[in-house]
Amino acid sequence: MKDSEYFNEQGFHANQPDPESQEQSAPMQSDLRRQDFHFHLPPELIAQHPPARRGDSRLLTLDGATGALADRMFRDLPELLHPGDLLVFNDTRVIPARLFGHKVSGGRFELLVERVLDAQRAWVLLRASKPPKPGVRLLFDAGFTATVLGRHEDLFEIQVESEQPLSVLLEQHGQVPLPPYITHQPTTEDRERYQTVYARQPGAVAAPTAGLHFEQALLDQLTERGVEQAFVTLHVGAGTFLPPRVERIAEHAMHAEWFEVGAPTCERIQATRARGGRVIAVGTTVVRALESAAAECDTLQPWRGDTRIFIYPGYRFRCVDALITNFHLPESTLLMLVAAFVGHAEILRTYRHAVEQRYRFFSYGDAMFLTHRSHR
Secondary structure, eight states: OOGGGGGOSOOOOSSOOOHHHHHHHSOOGGGOBGGGGOOOOOGGGBOOSOOSSTTOSEEEEEOTTTOOEEEEEGGGHHHHOOTTOEEEEEOEEEOOOEEEEEETTSOEEEEEEEEEOSSSEEEEEEEESSOOOTTOEEEETTSOEEEEEEEETTEEEEEEESSSOHHHHHHHHOBOOOOTTOOSOOOHHHHHHSSOTTOOEEEESSOOGGGGGOOHHHHHHHHHTTOEEEEEEEOOOGGGGOOOSSSBGGGOOOOOEEEEEOHHHHHHHHHHHHHTOOEEEESHHHHHHHHHHHHTTTSOOOEEEEEOOOOOTTOOOSSOSEEEEEOOOTTOHHHHHHHHHHOHHHHHHHHHHHHHTTOOBSTTSOEEEEEOGGGO
């Protein structure tokens, strides 16, 4: 799908139907299709740069108890949280995963490292005039080479031929893998701002963008207020930007992403539940990690490995009471996840409000604070 297809001119009317009547007329969950998650987004609302400082973004809140919307600033977040609540963050770190070069035959390519397998091998996405076959040598502009070992679905396995490990080569020569809807070339500012202040586990090729709004001063303020913190790791893959390729969303197969939920986080969540606090996921990646860890035994337990969990309307949430998230692409799996969390009609109503109020969208855009619809 071309990037421009995310932003076509078909969409919802400006007038807002009554949410209850719209919910009644929404498609059955098993019949939901991609177009049921489409909305009109003026291209000028796609944020191309971060705000001047972290936390200067806006915050749209949806109260799960009443359905009320409120326009606030992200710096107001402490007013929405209570002592005893638990914020769960994704501590993955974005790696400079984009490289350029040419094949021995002369054709240019663009390479995006999806997952580092060891010091020399990785799974990558390759954009070239023709898909390379096993054995093809890749000559990078930075001066090192690699060989294509094979293909795994949309990914190619390569082996780098260098005395330096791939992780070092990426830090020295790689480009920040900005999303396709950000049109400028990566800058020094992007190296800092397309990264959370608490990032510590290298491996993501896309940022967990809900966390980009937090600066250390805000984290300290929340701690002083009695709001606790816990961490998971989910290495966000490039597949996060790909919409379903099938019409019926129930037939969609998710891309795999590596995650880990450790015992300390599980213990903090259990303690939060015991004292009546709320578990608040900072980003959809945290939701996917926690729900994946809970899916095997229907209760949260320490877990690590790959997840292909696909959360869409009809899903029963086990772990999360509230969600901080950015605004997502039309027809994307992340929009489907938040629709599952607050309701299909509610999320479309919320997005229409965001467009009318000129919120900034996507990775460098504004944020939402959503409480689960079961709280009504």
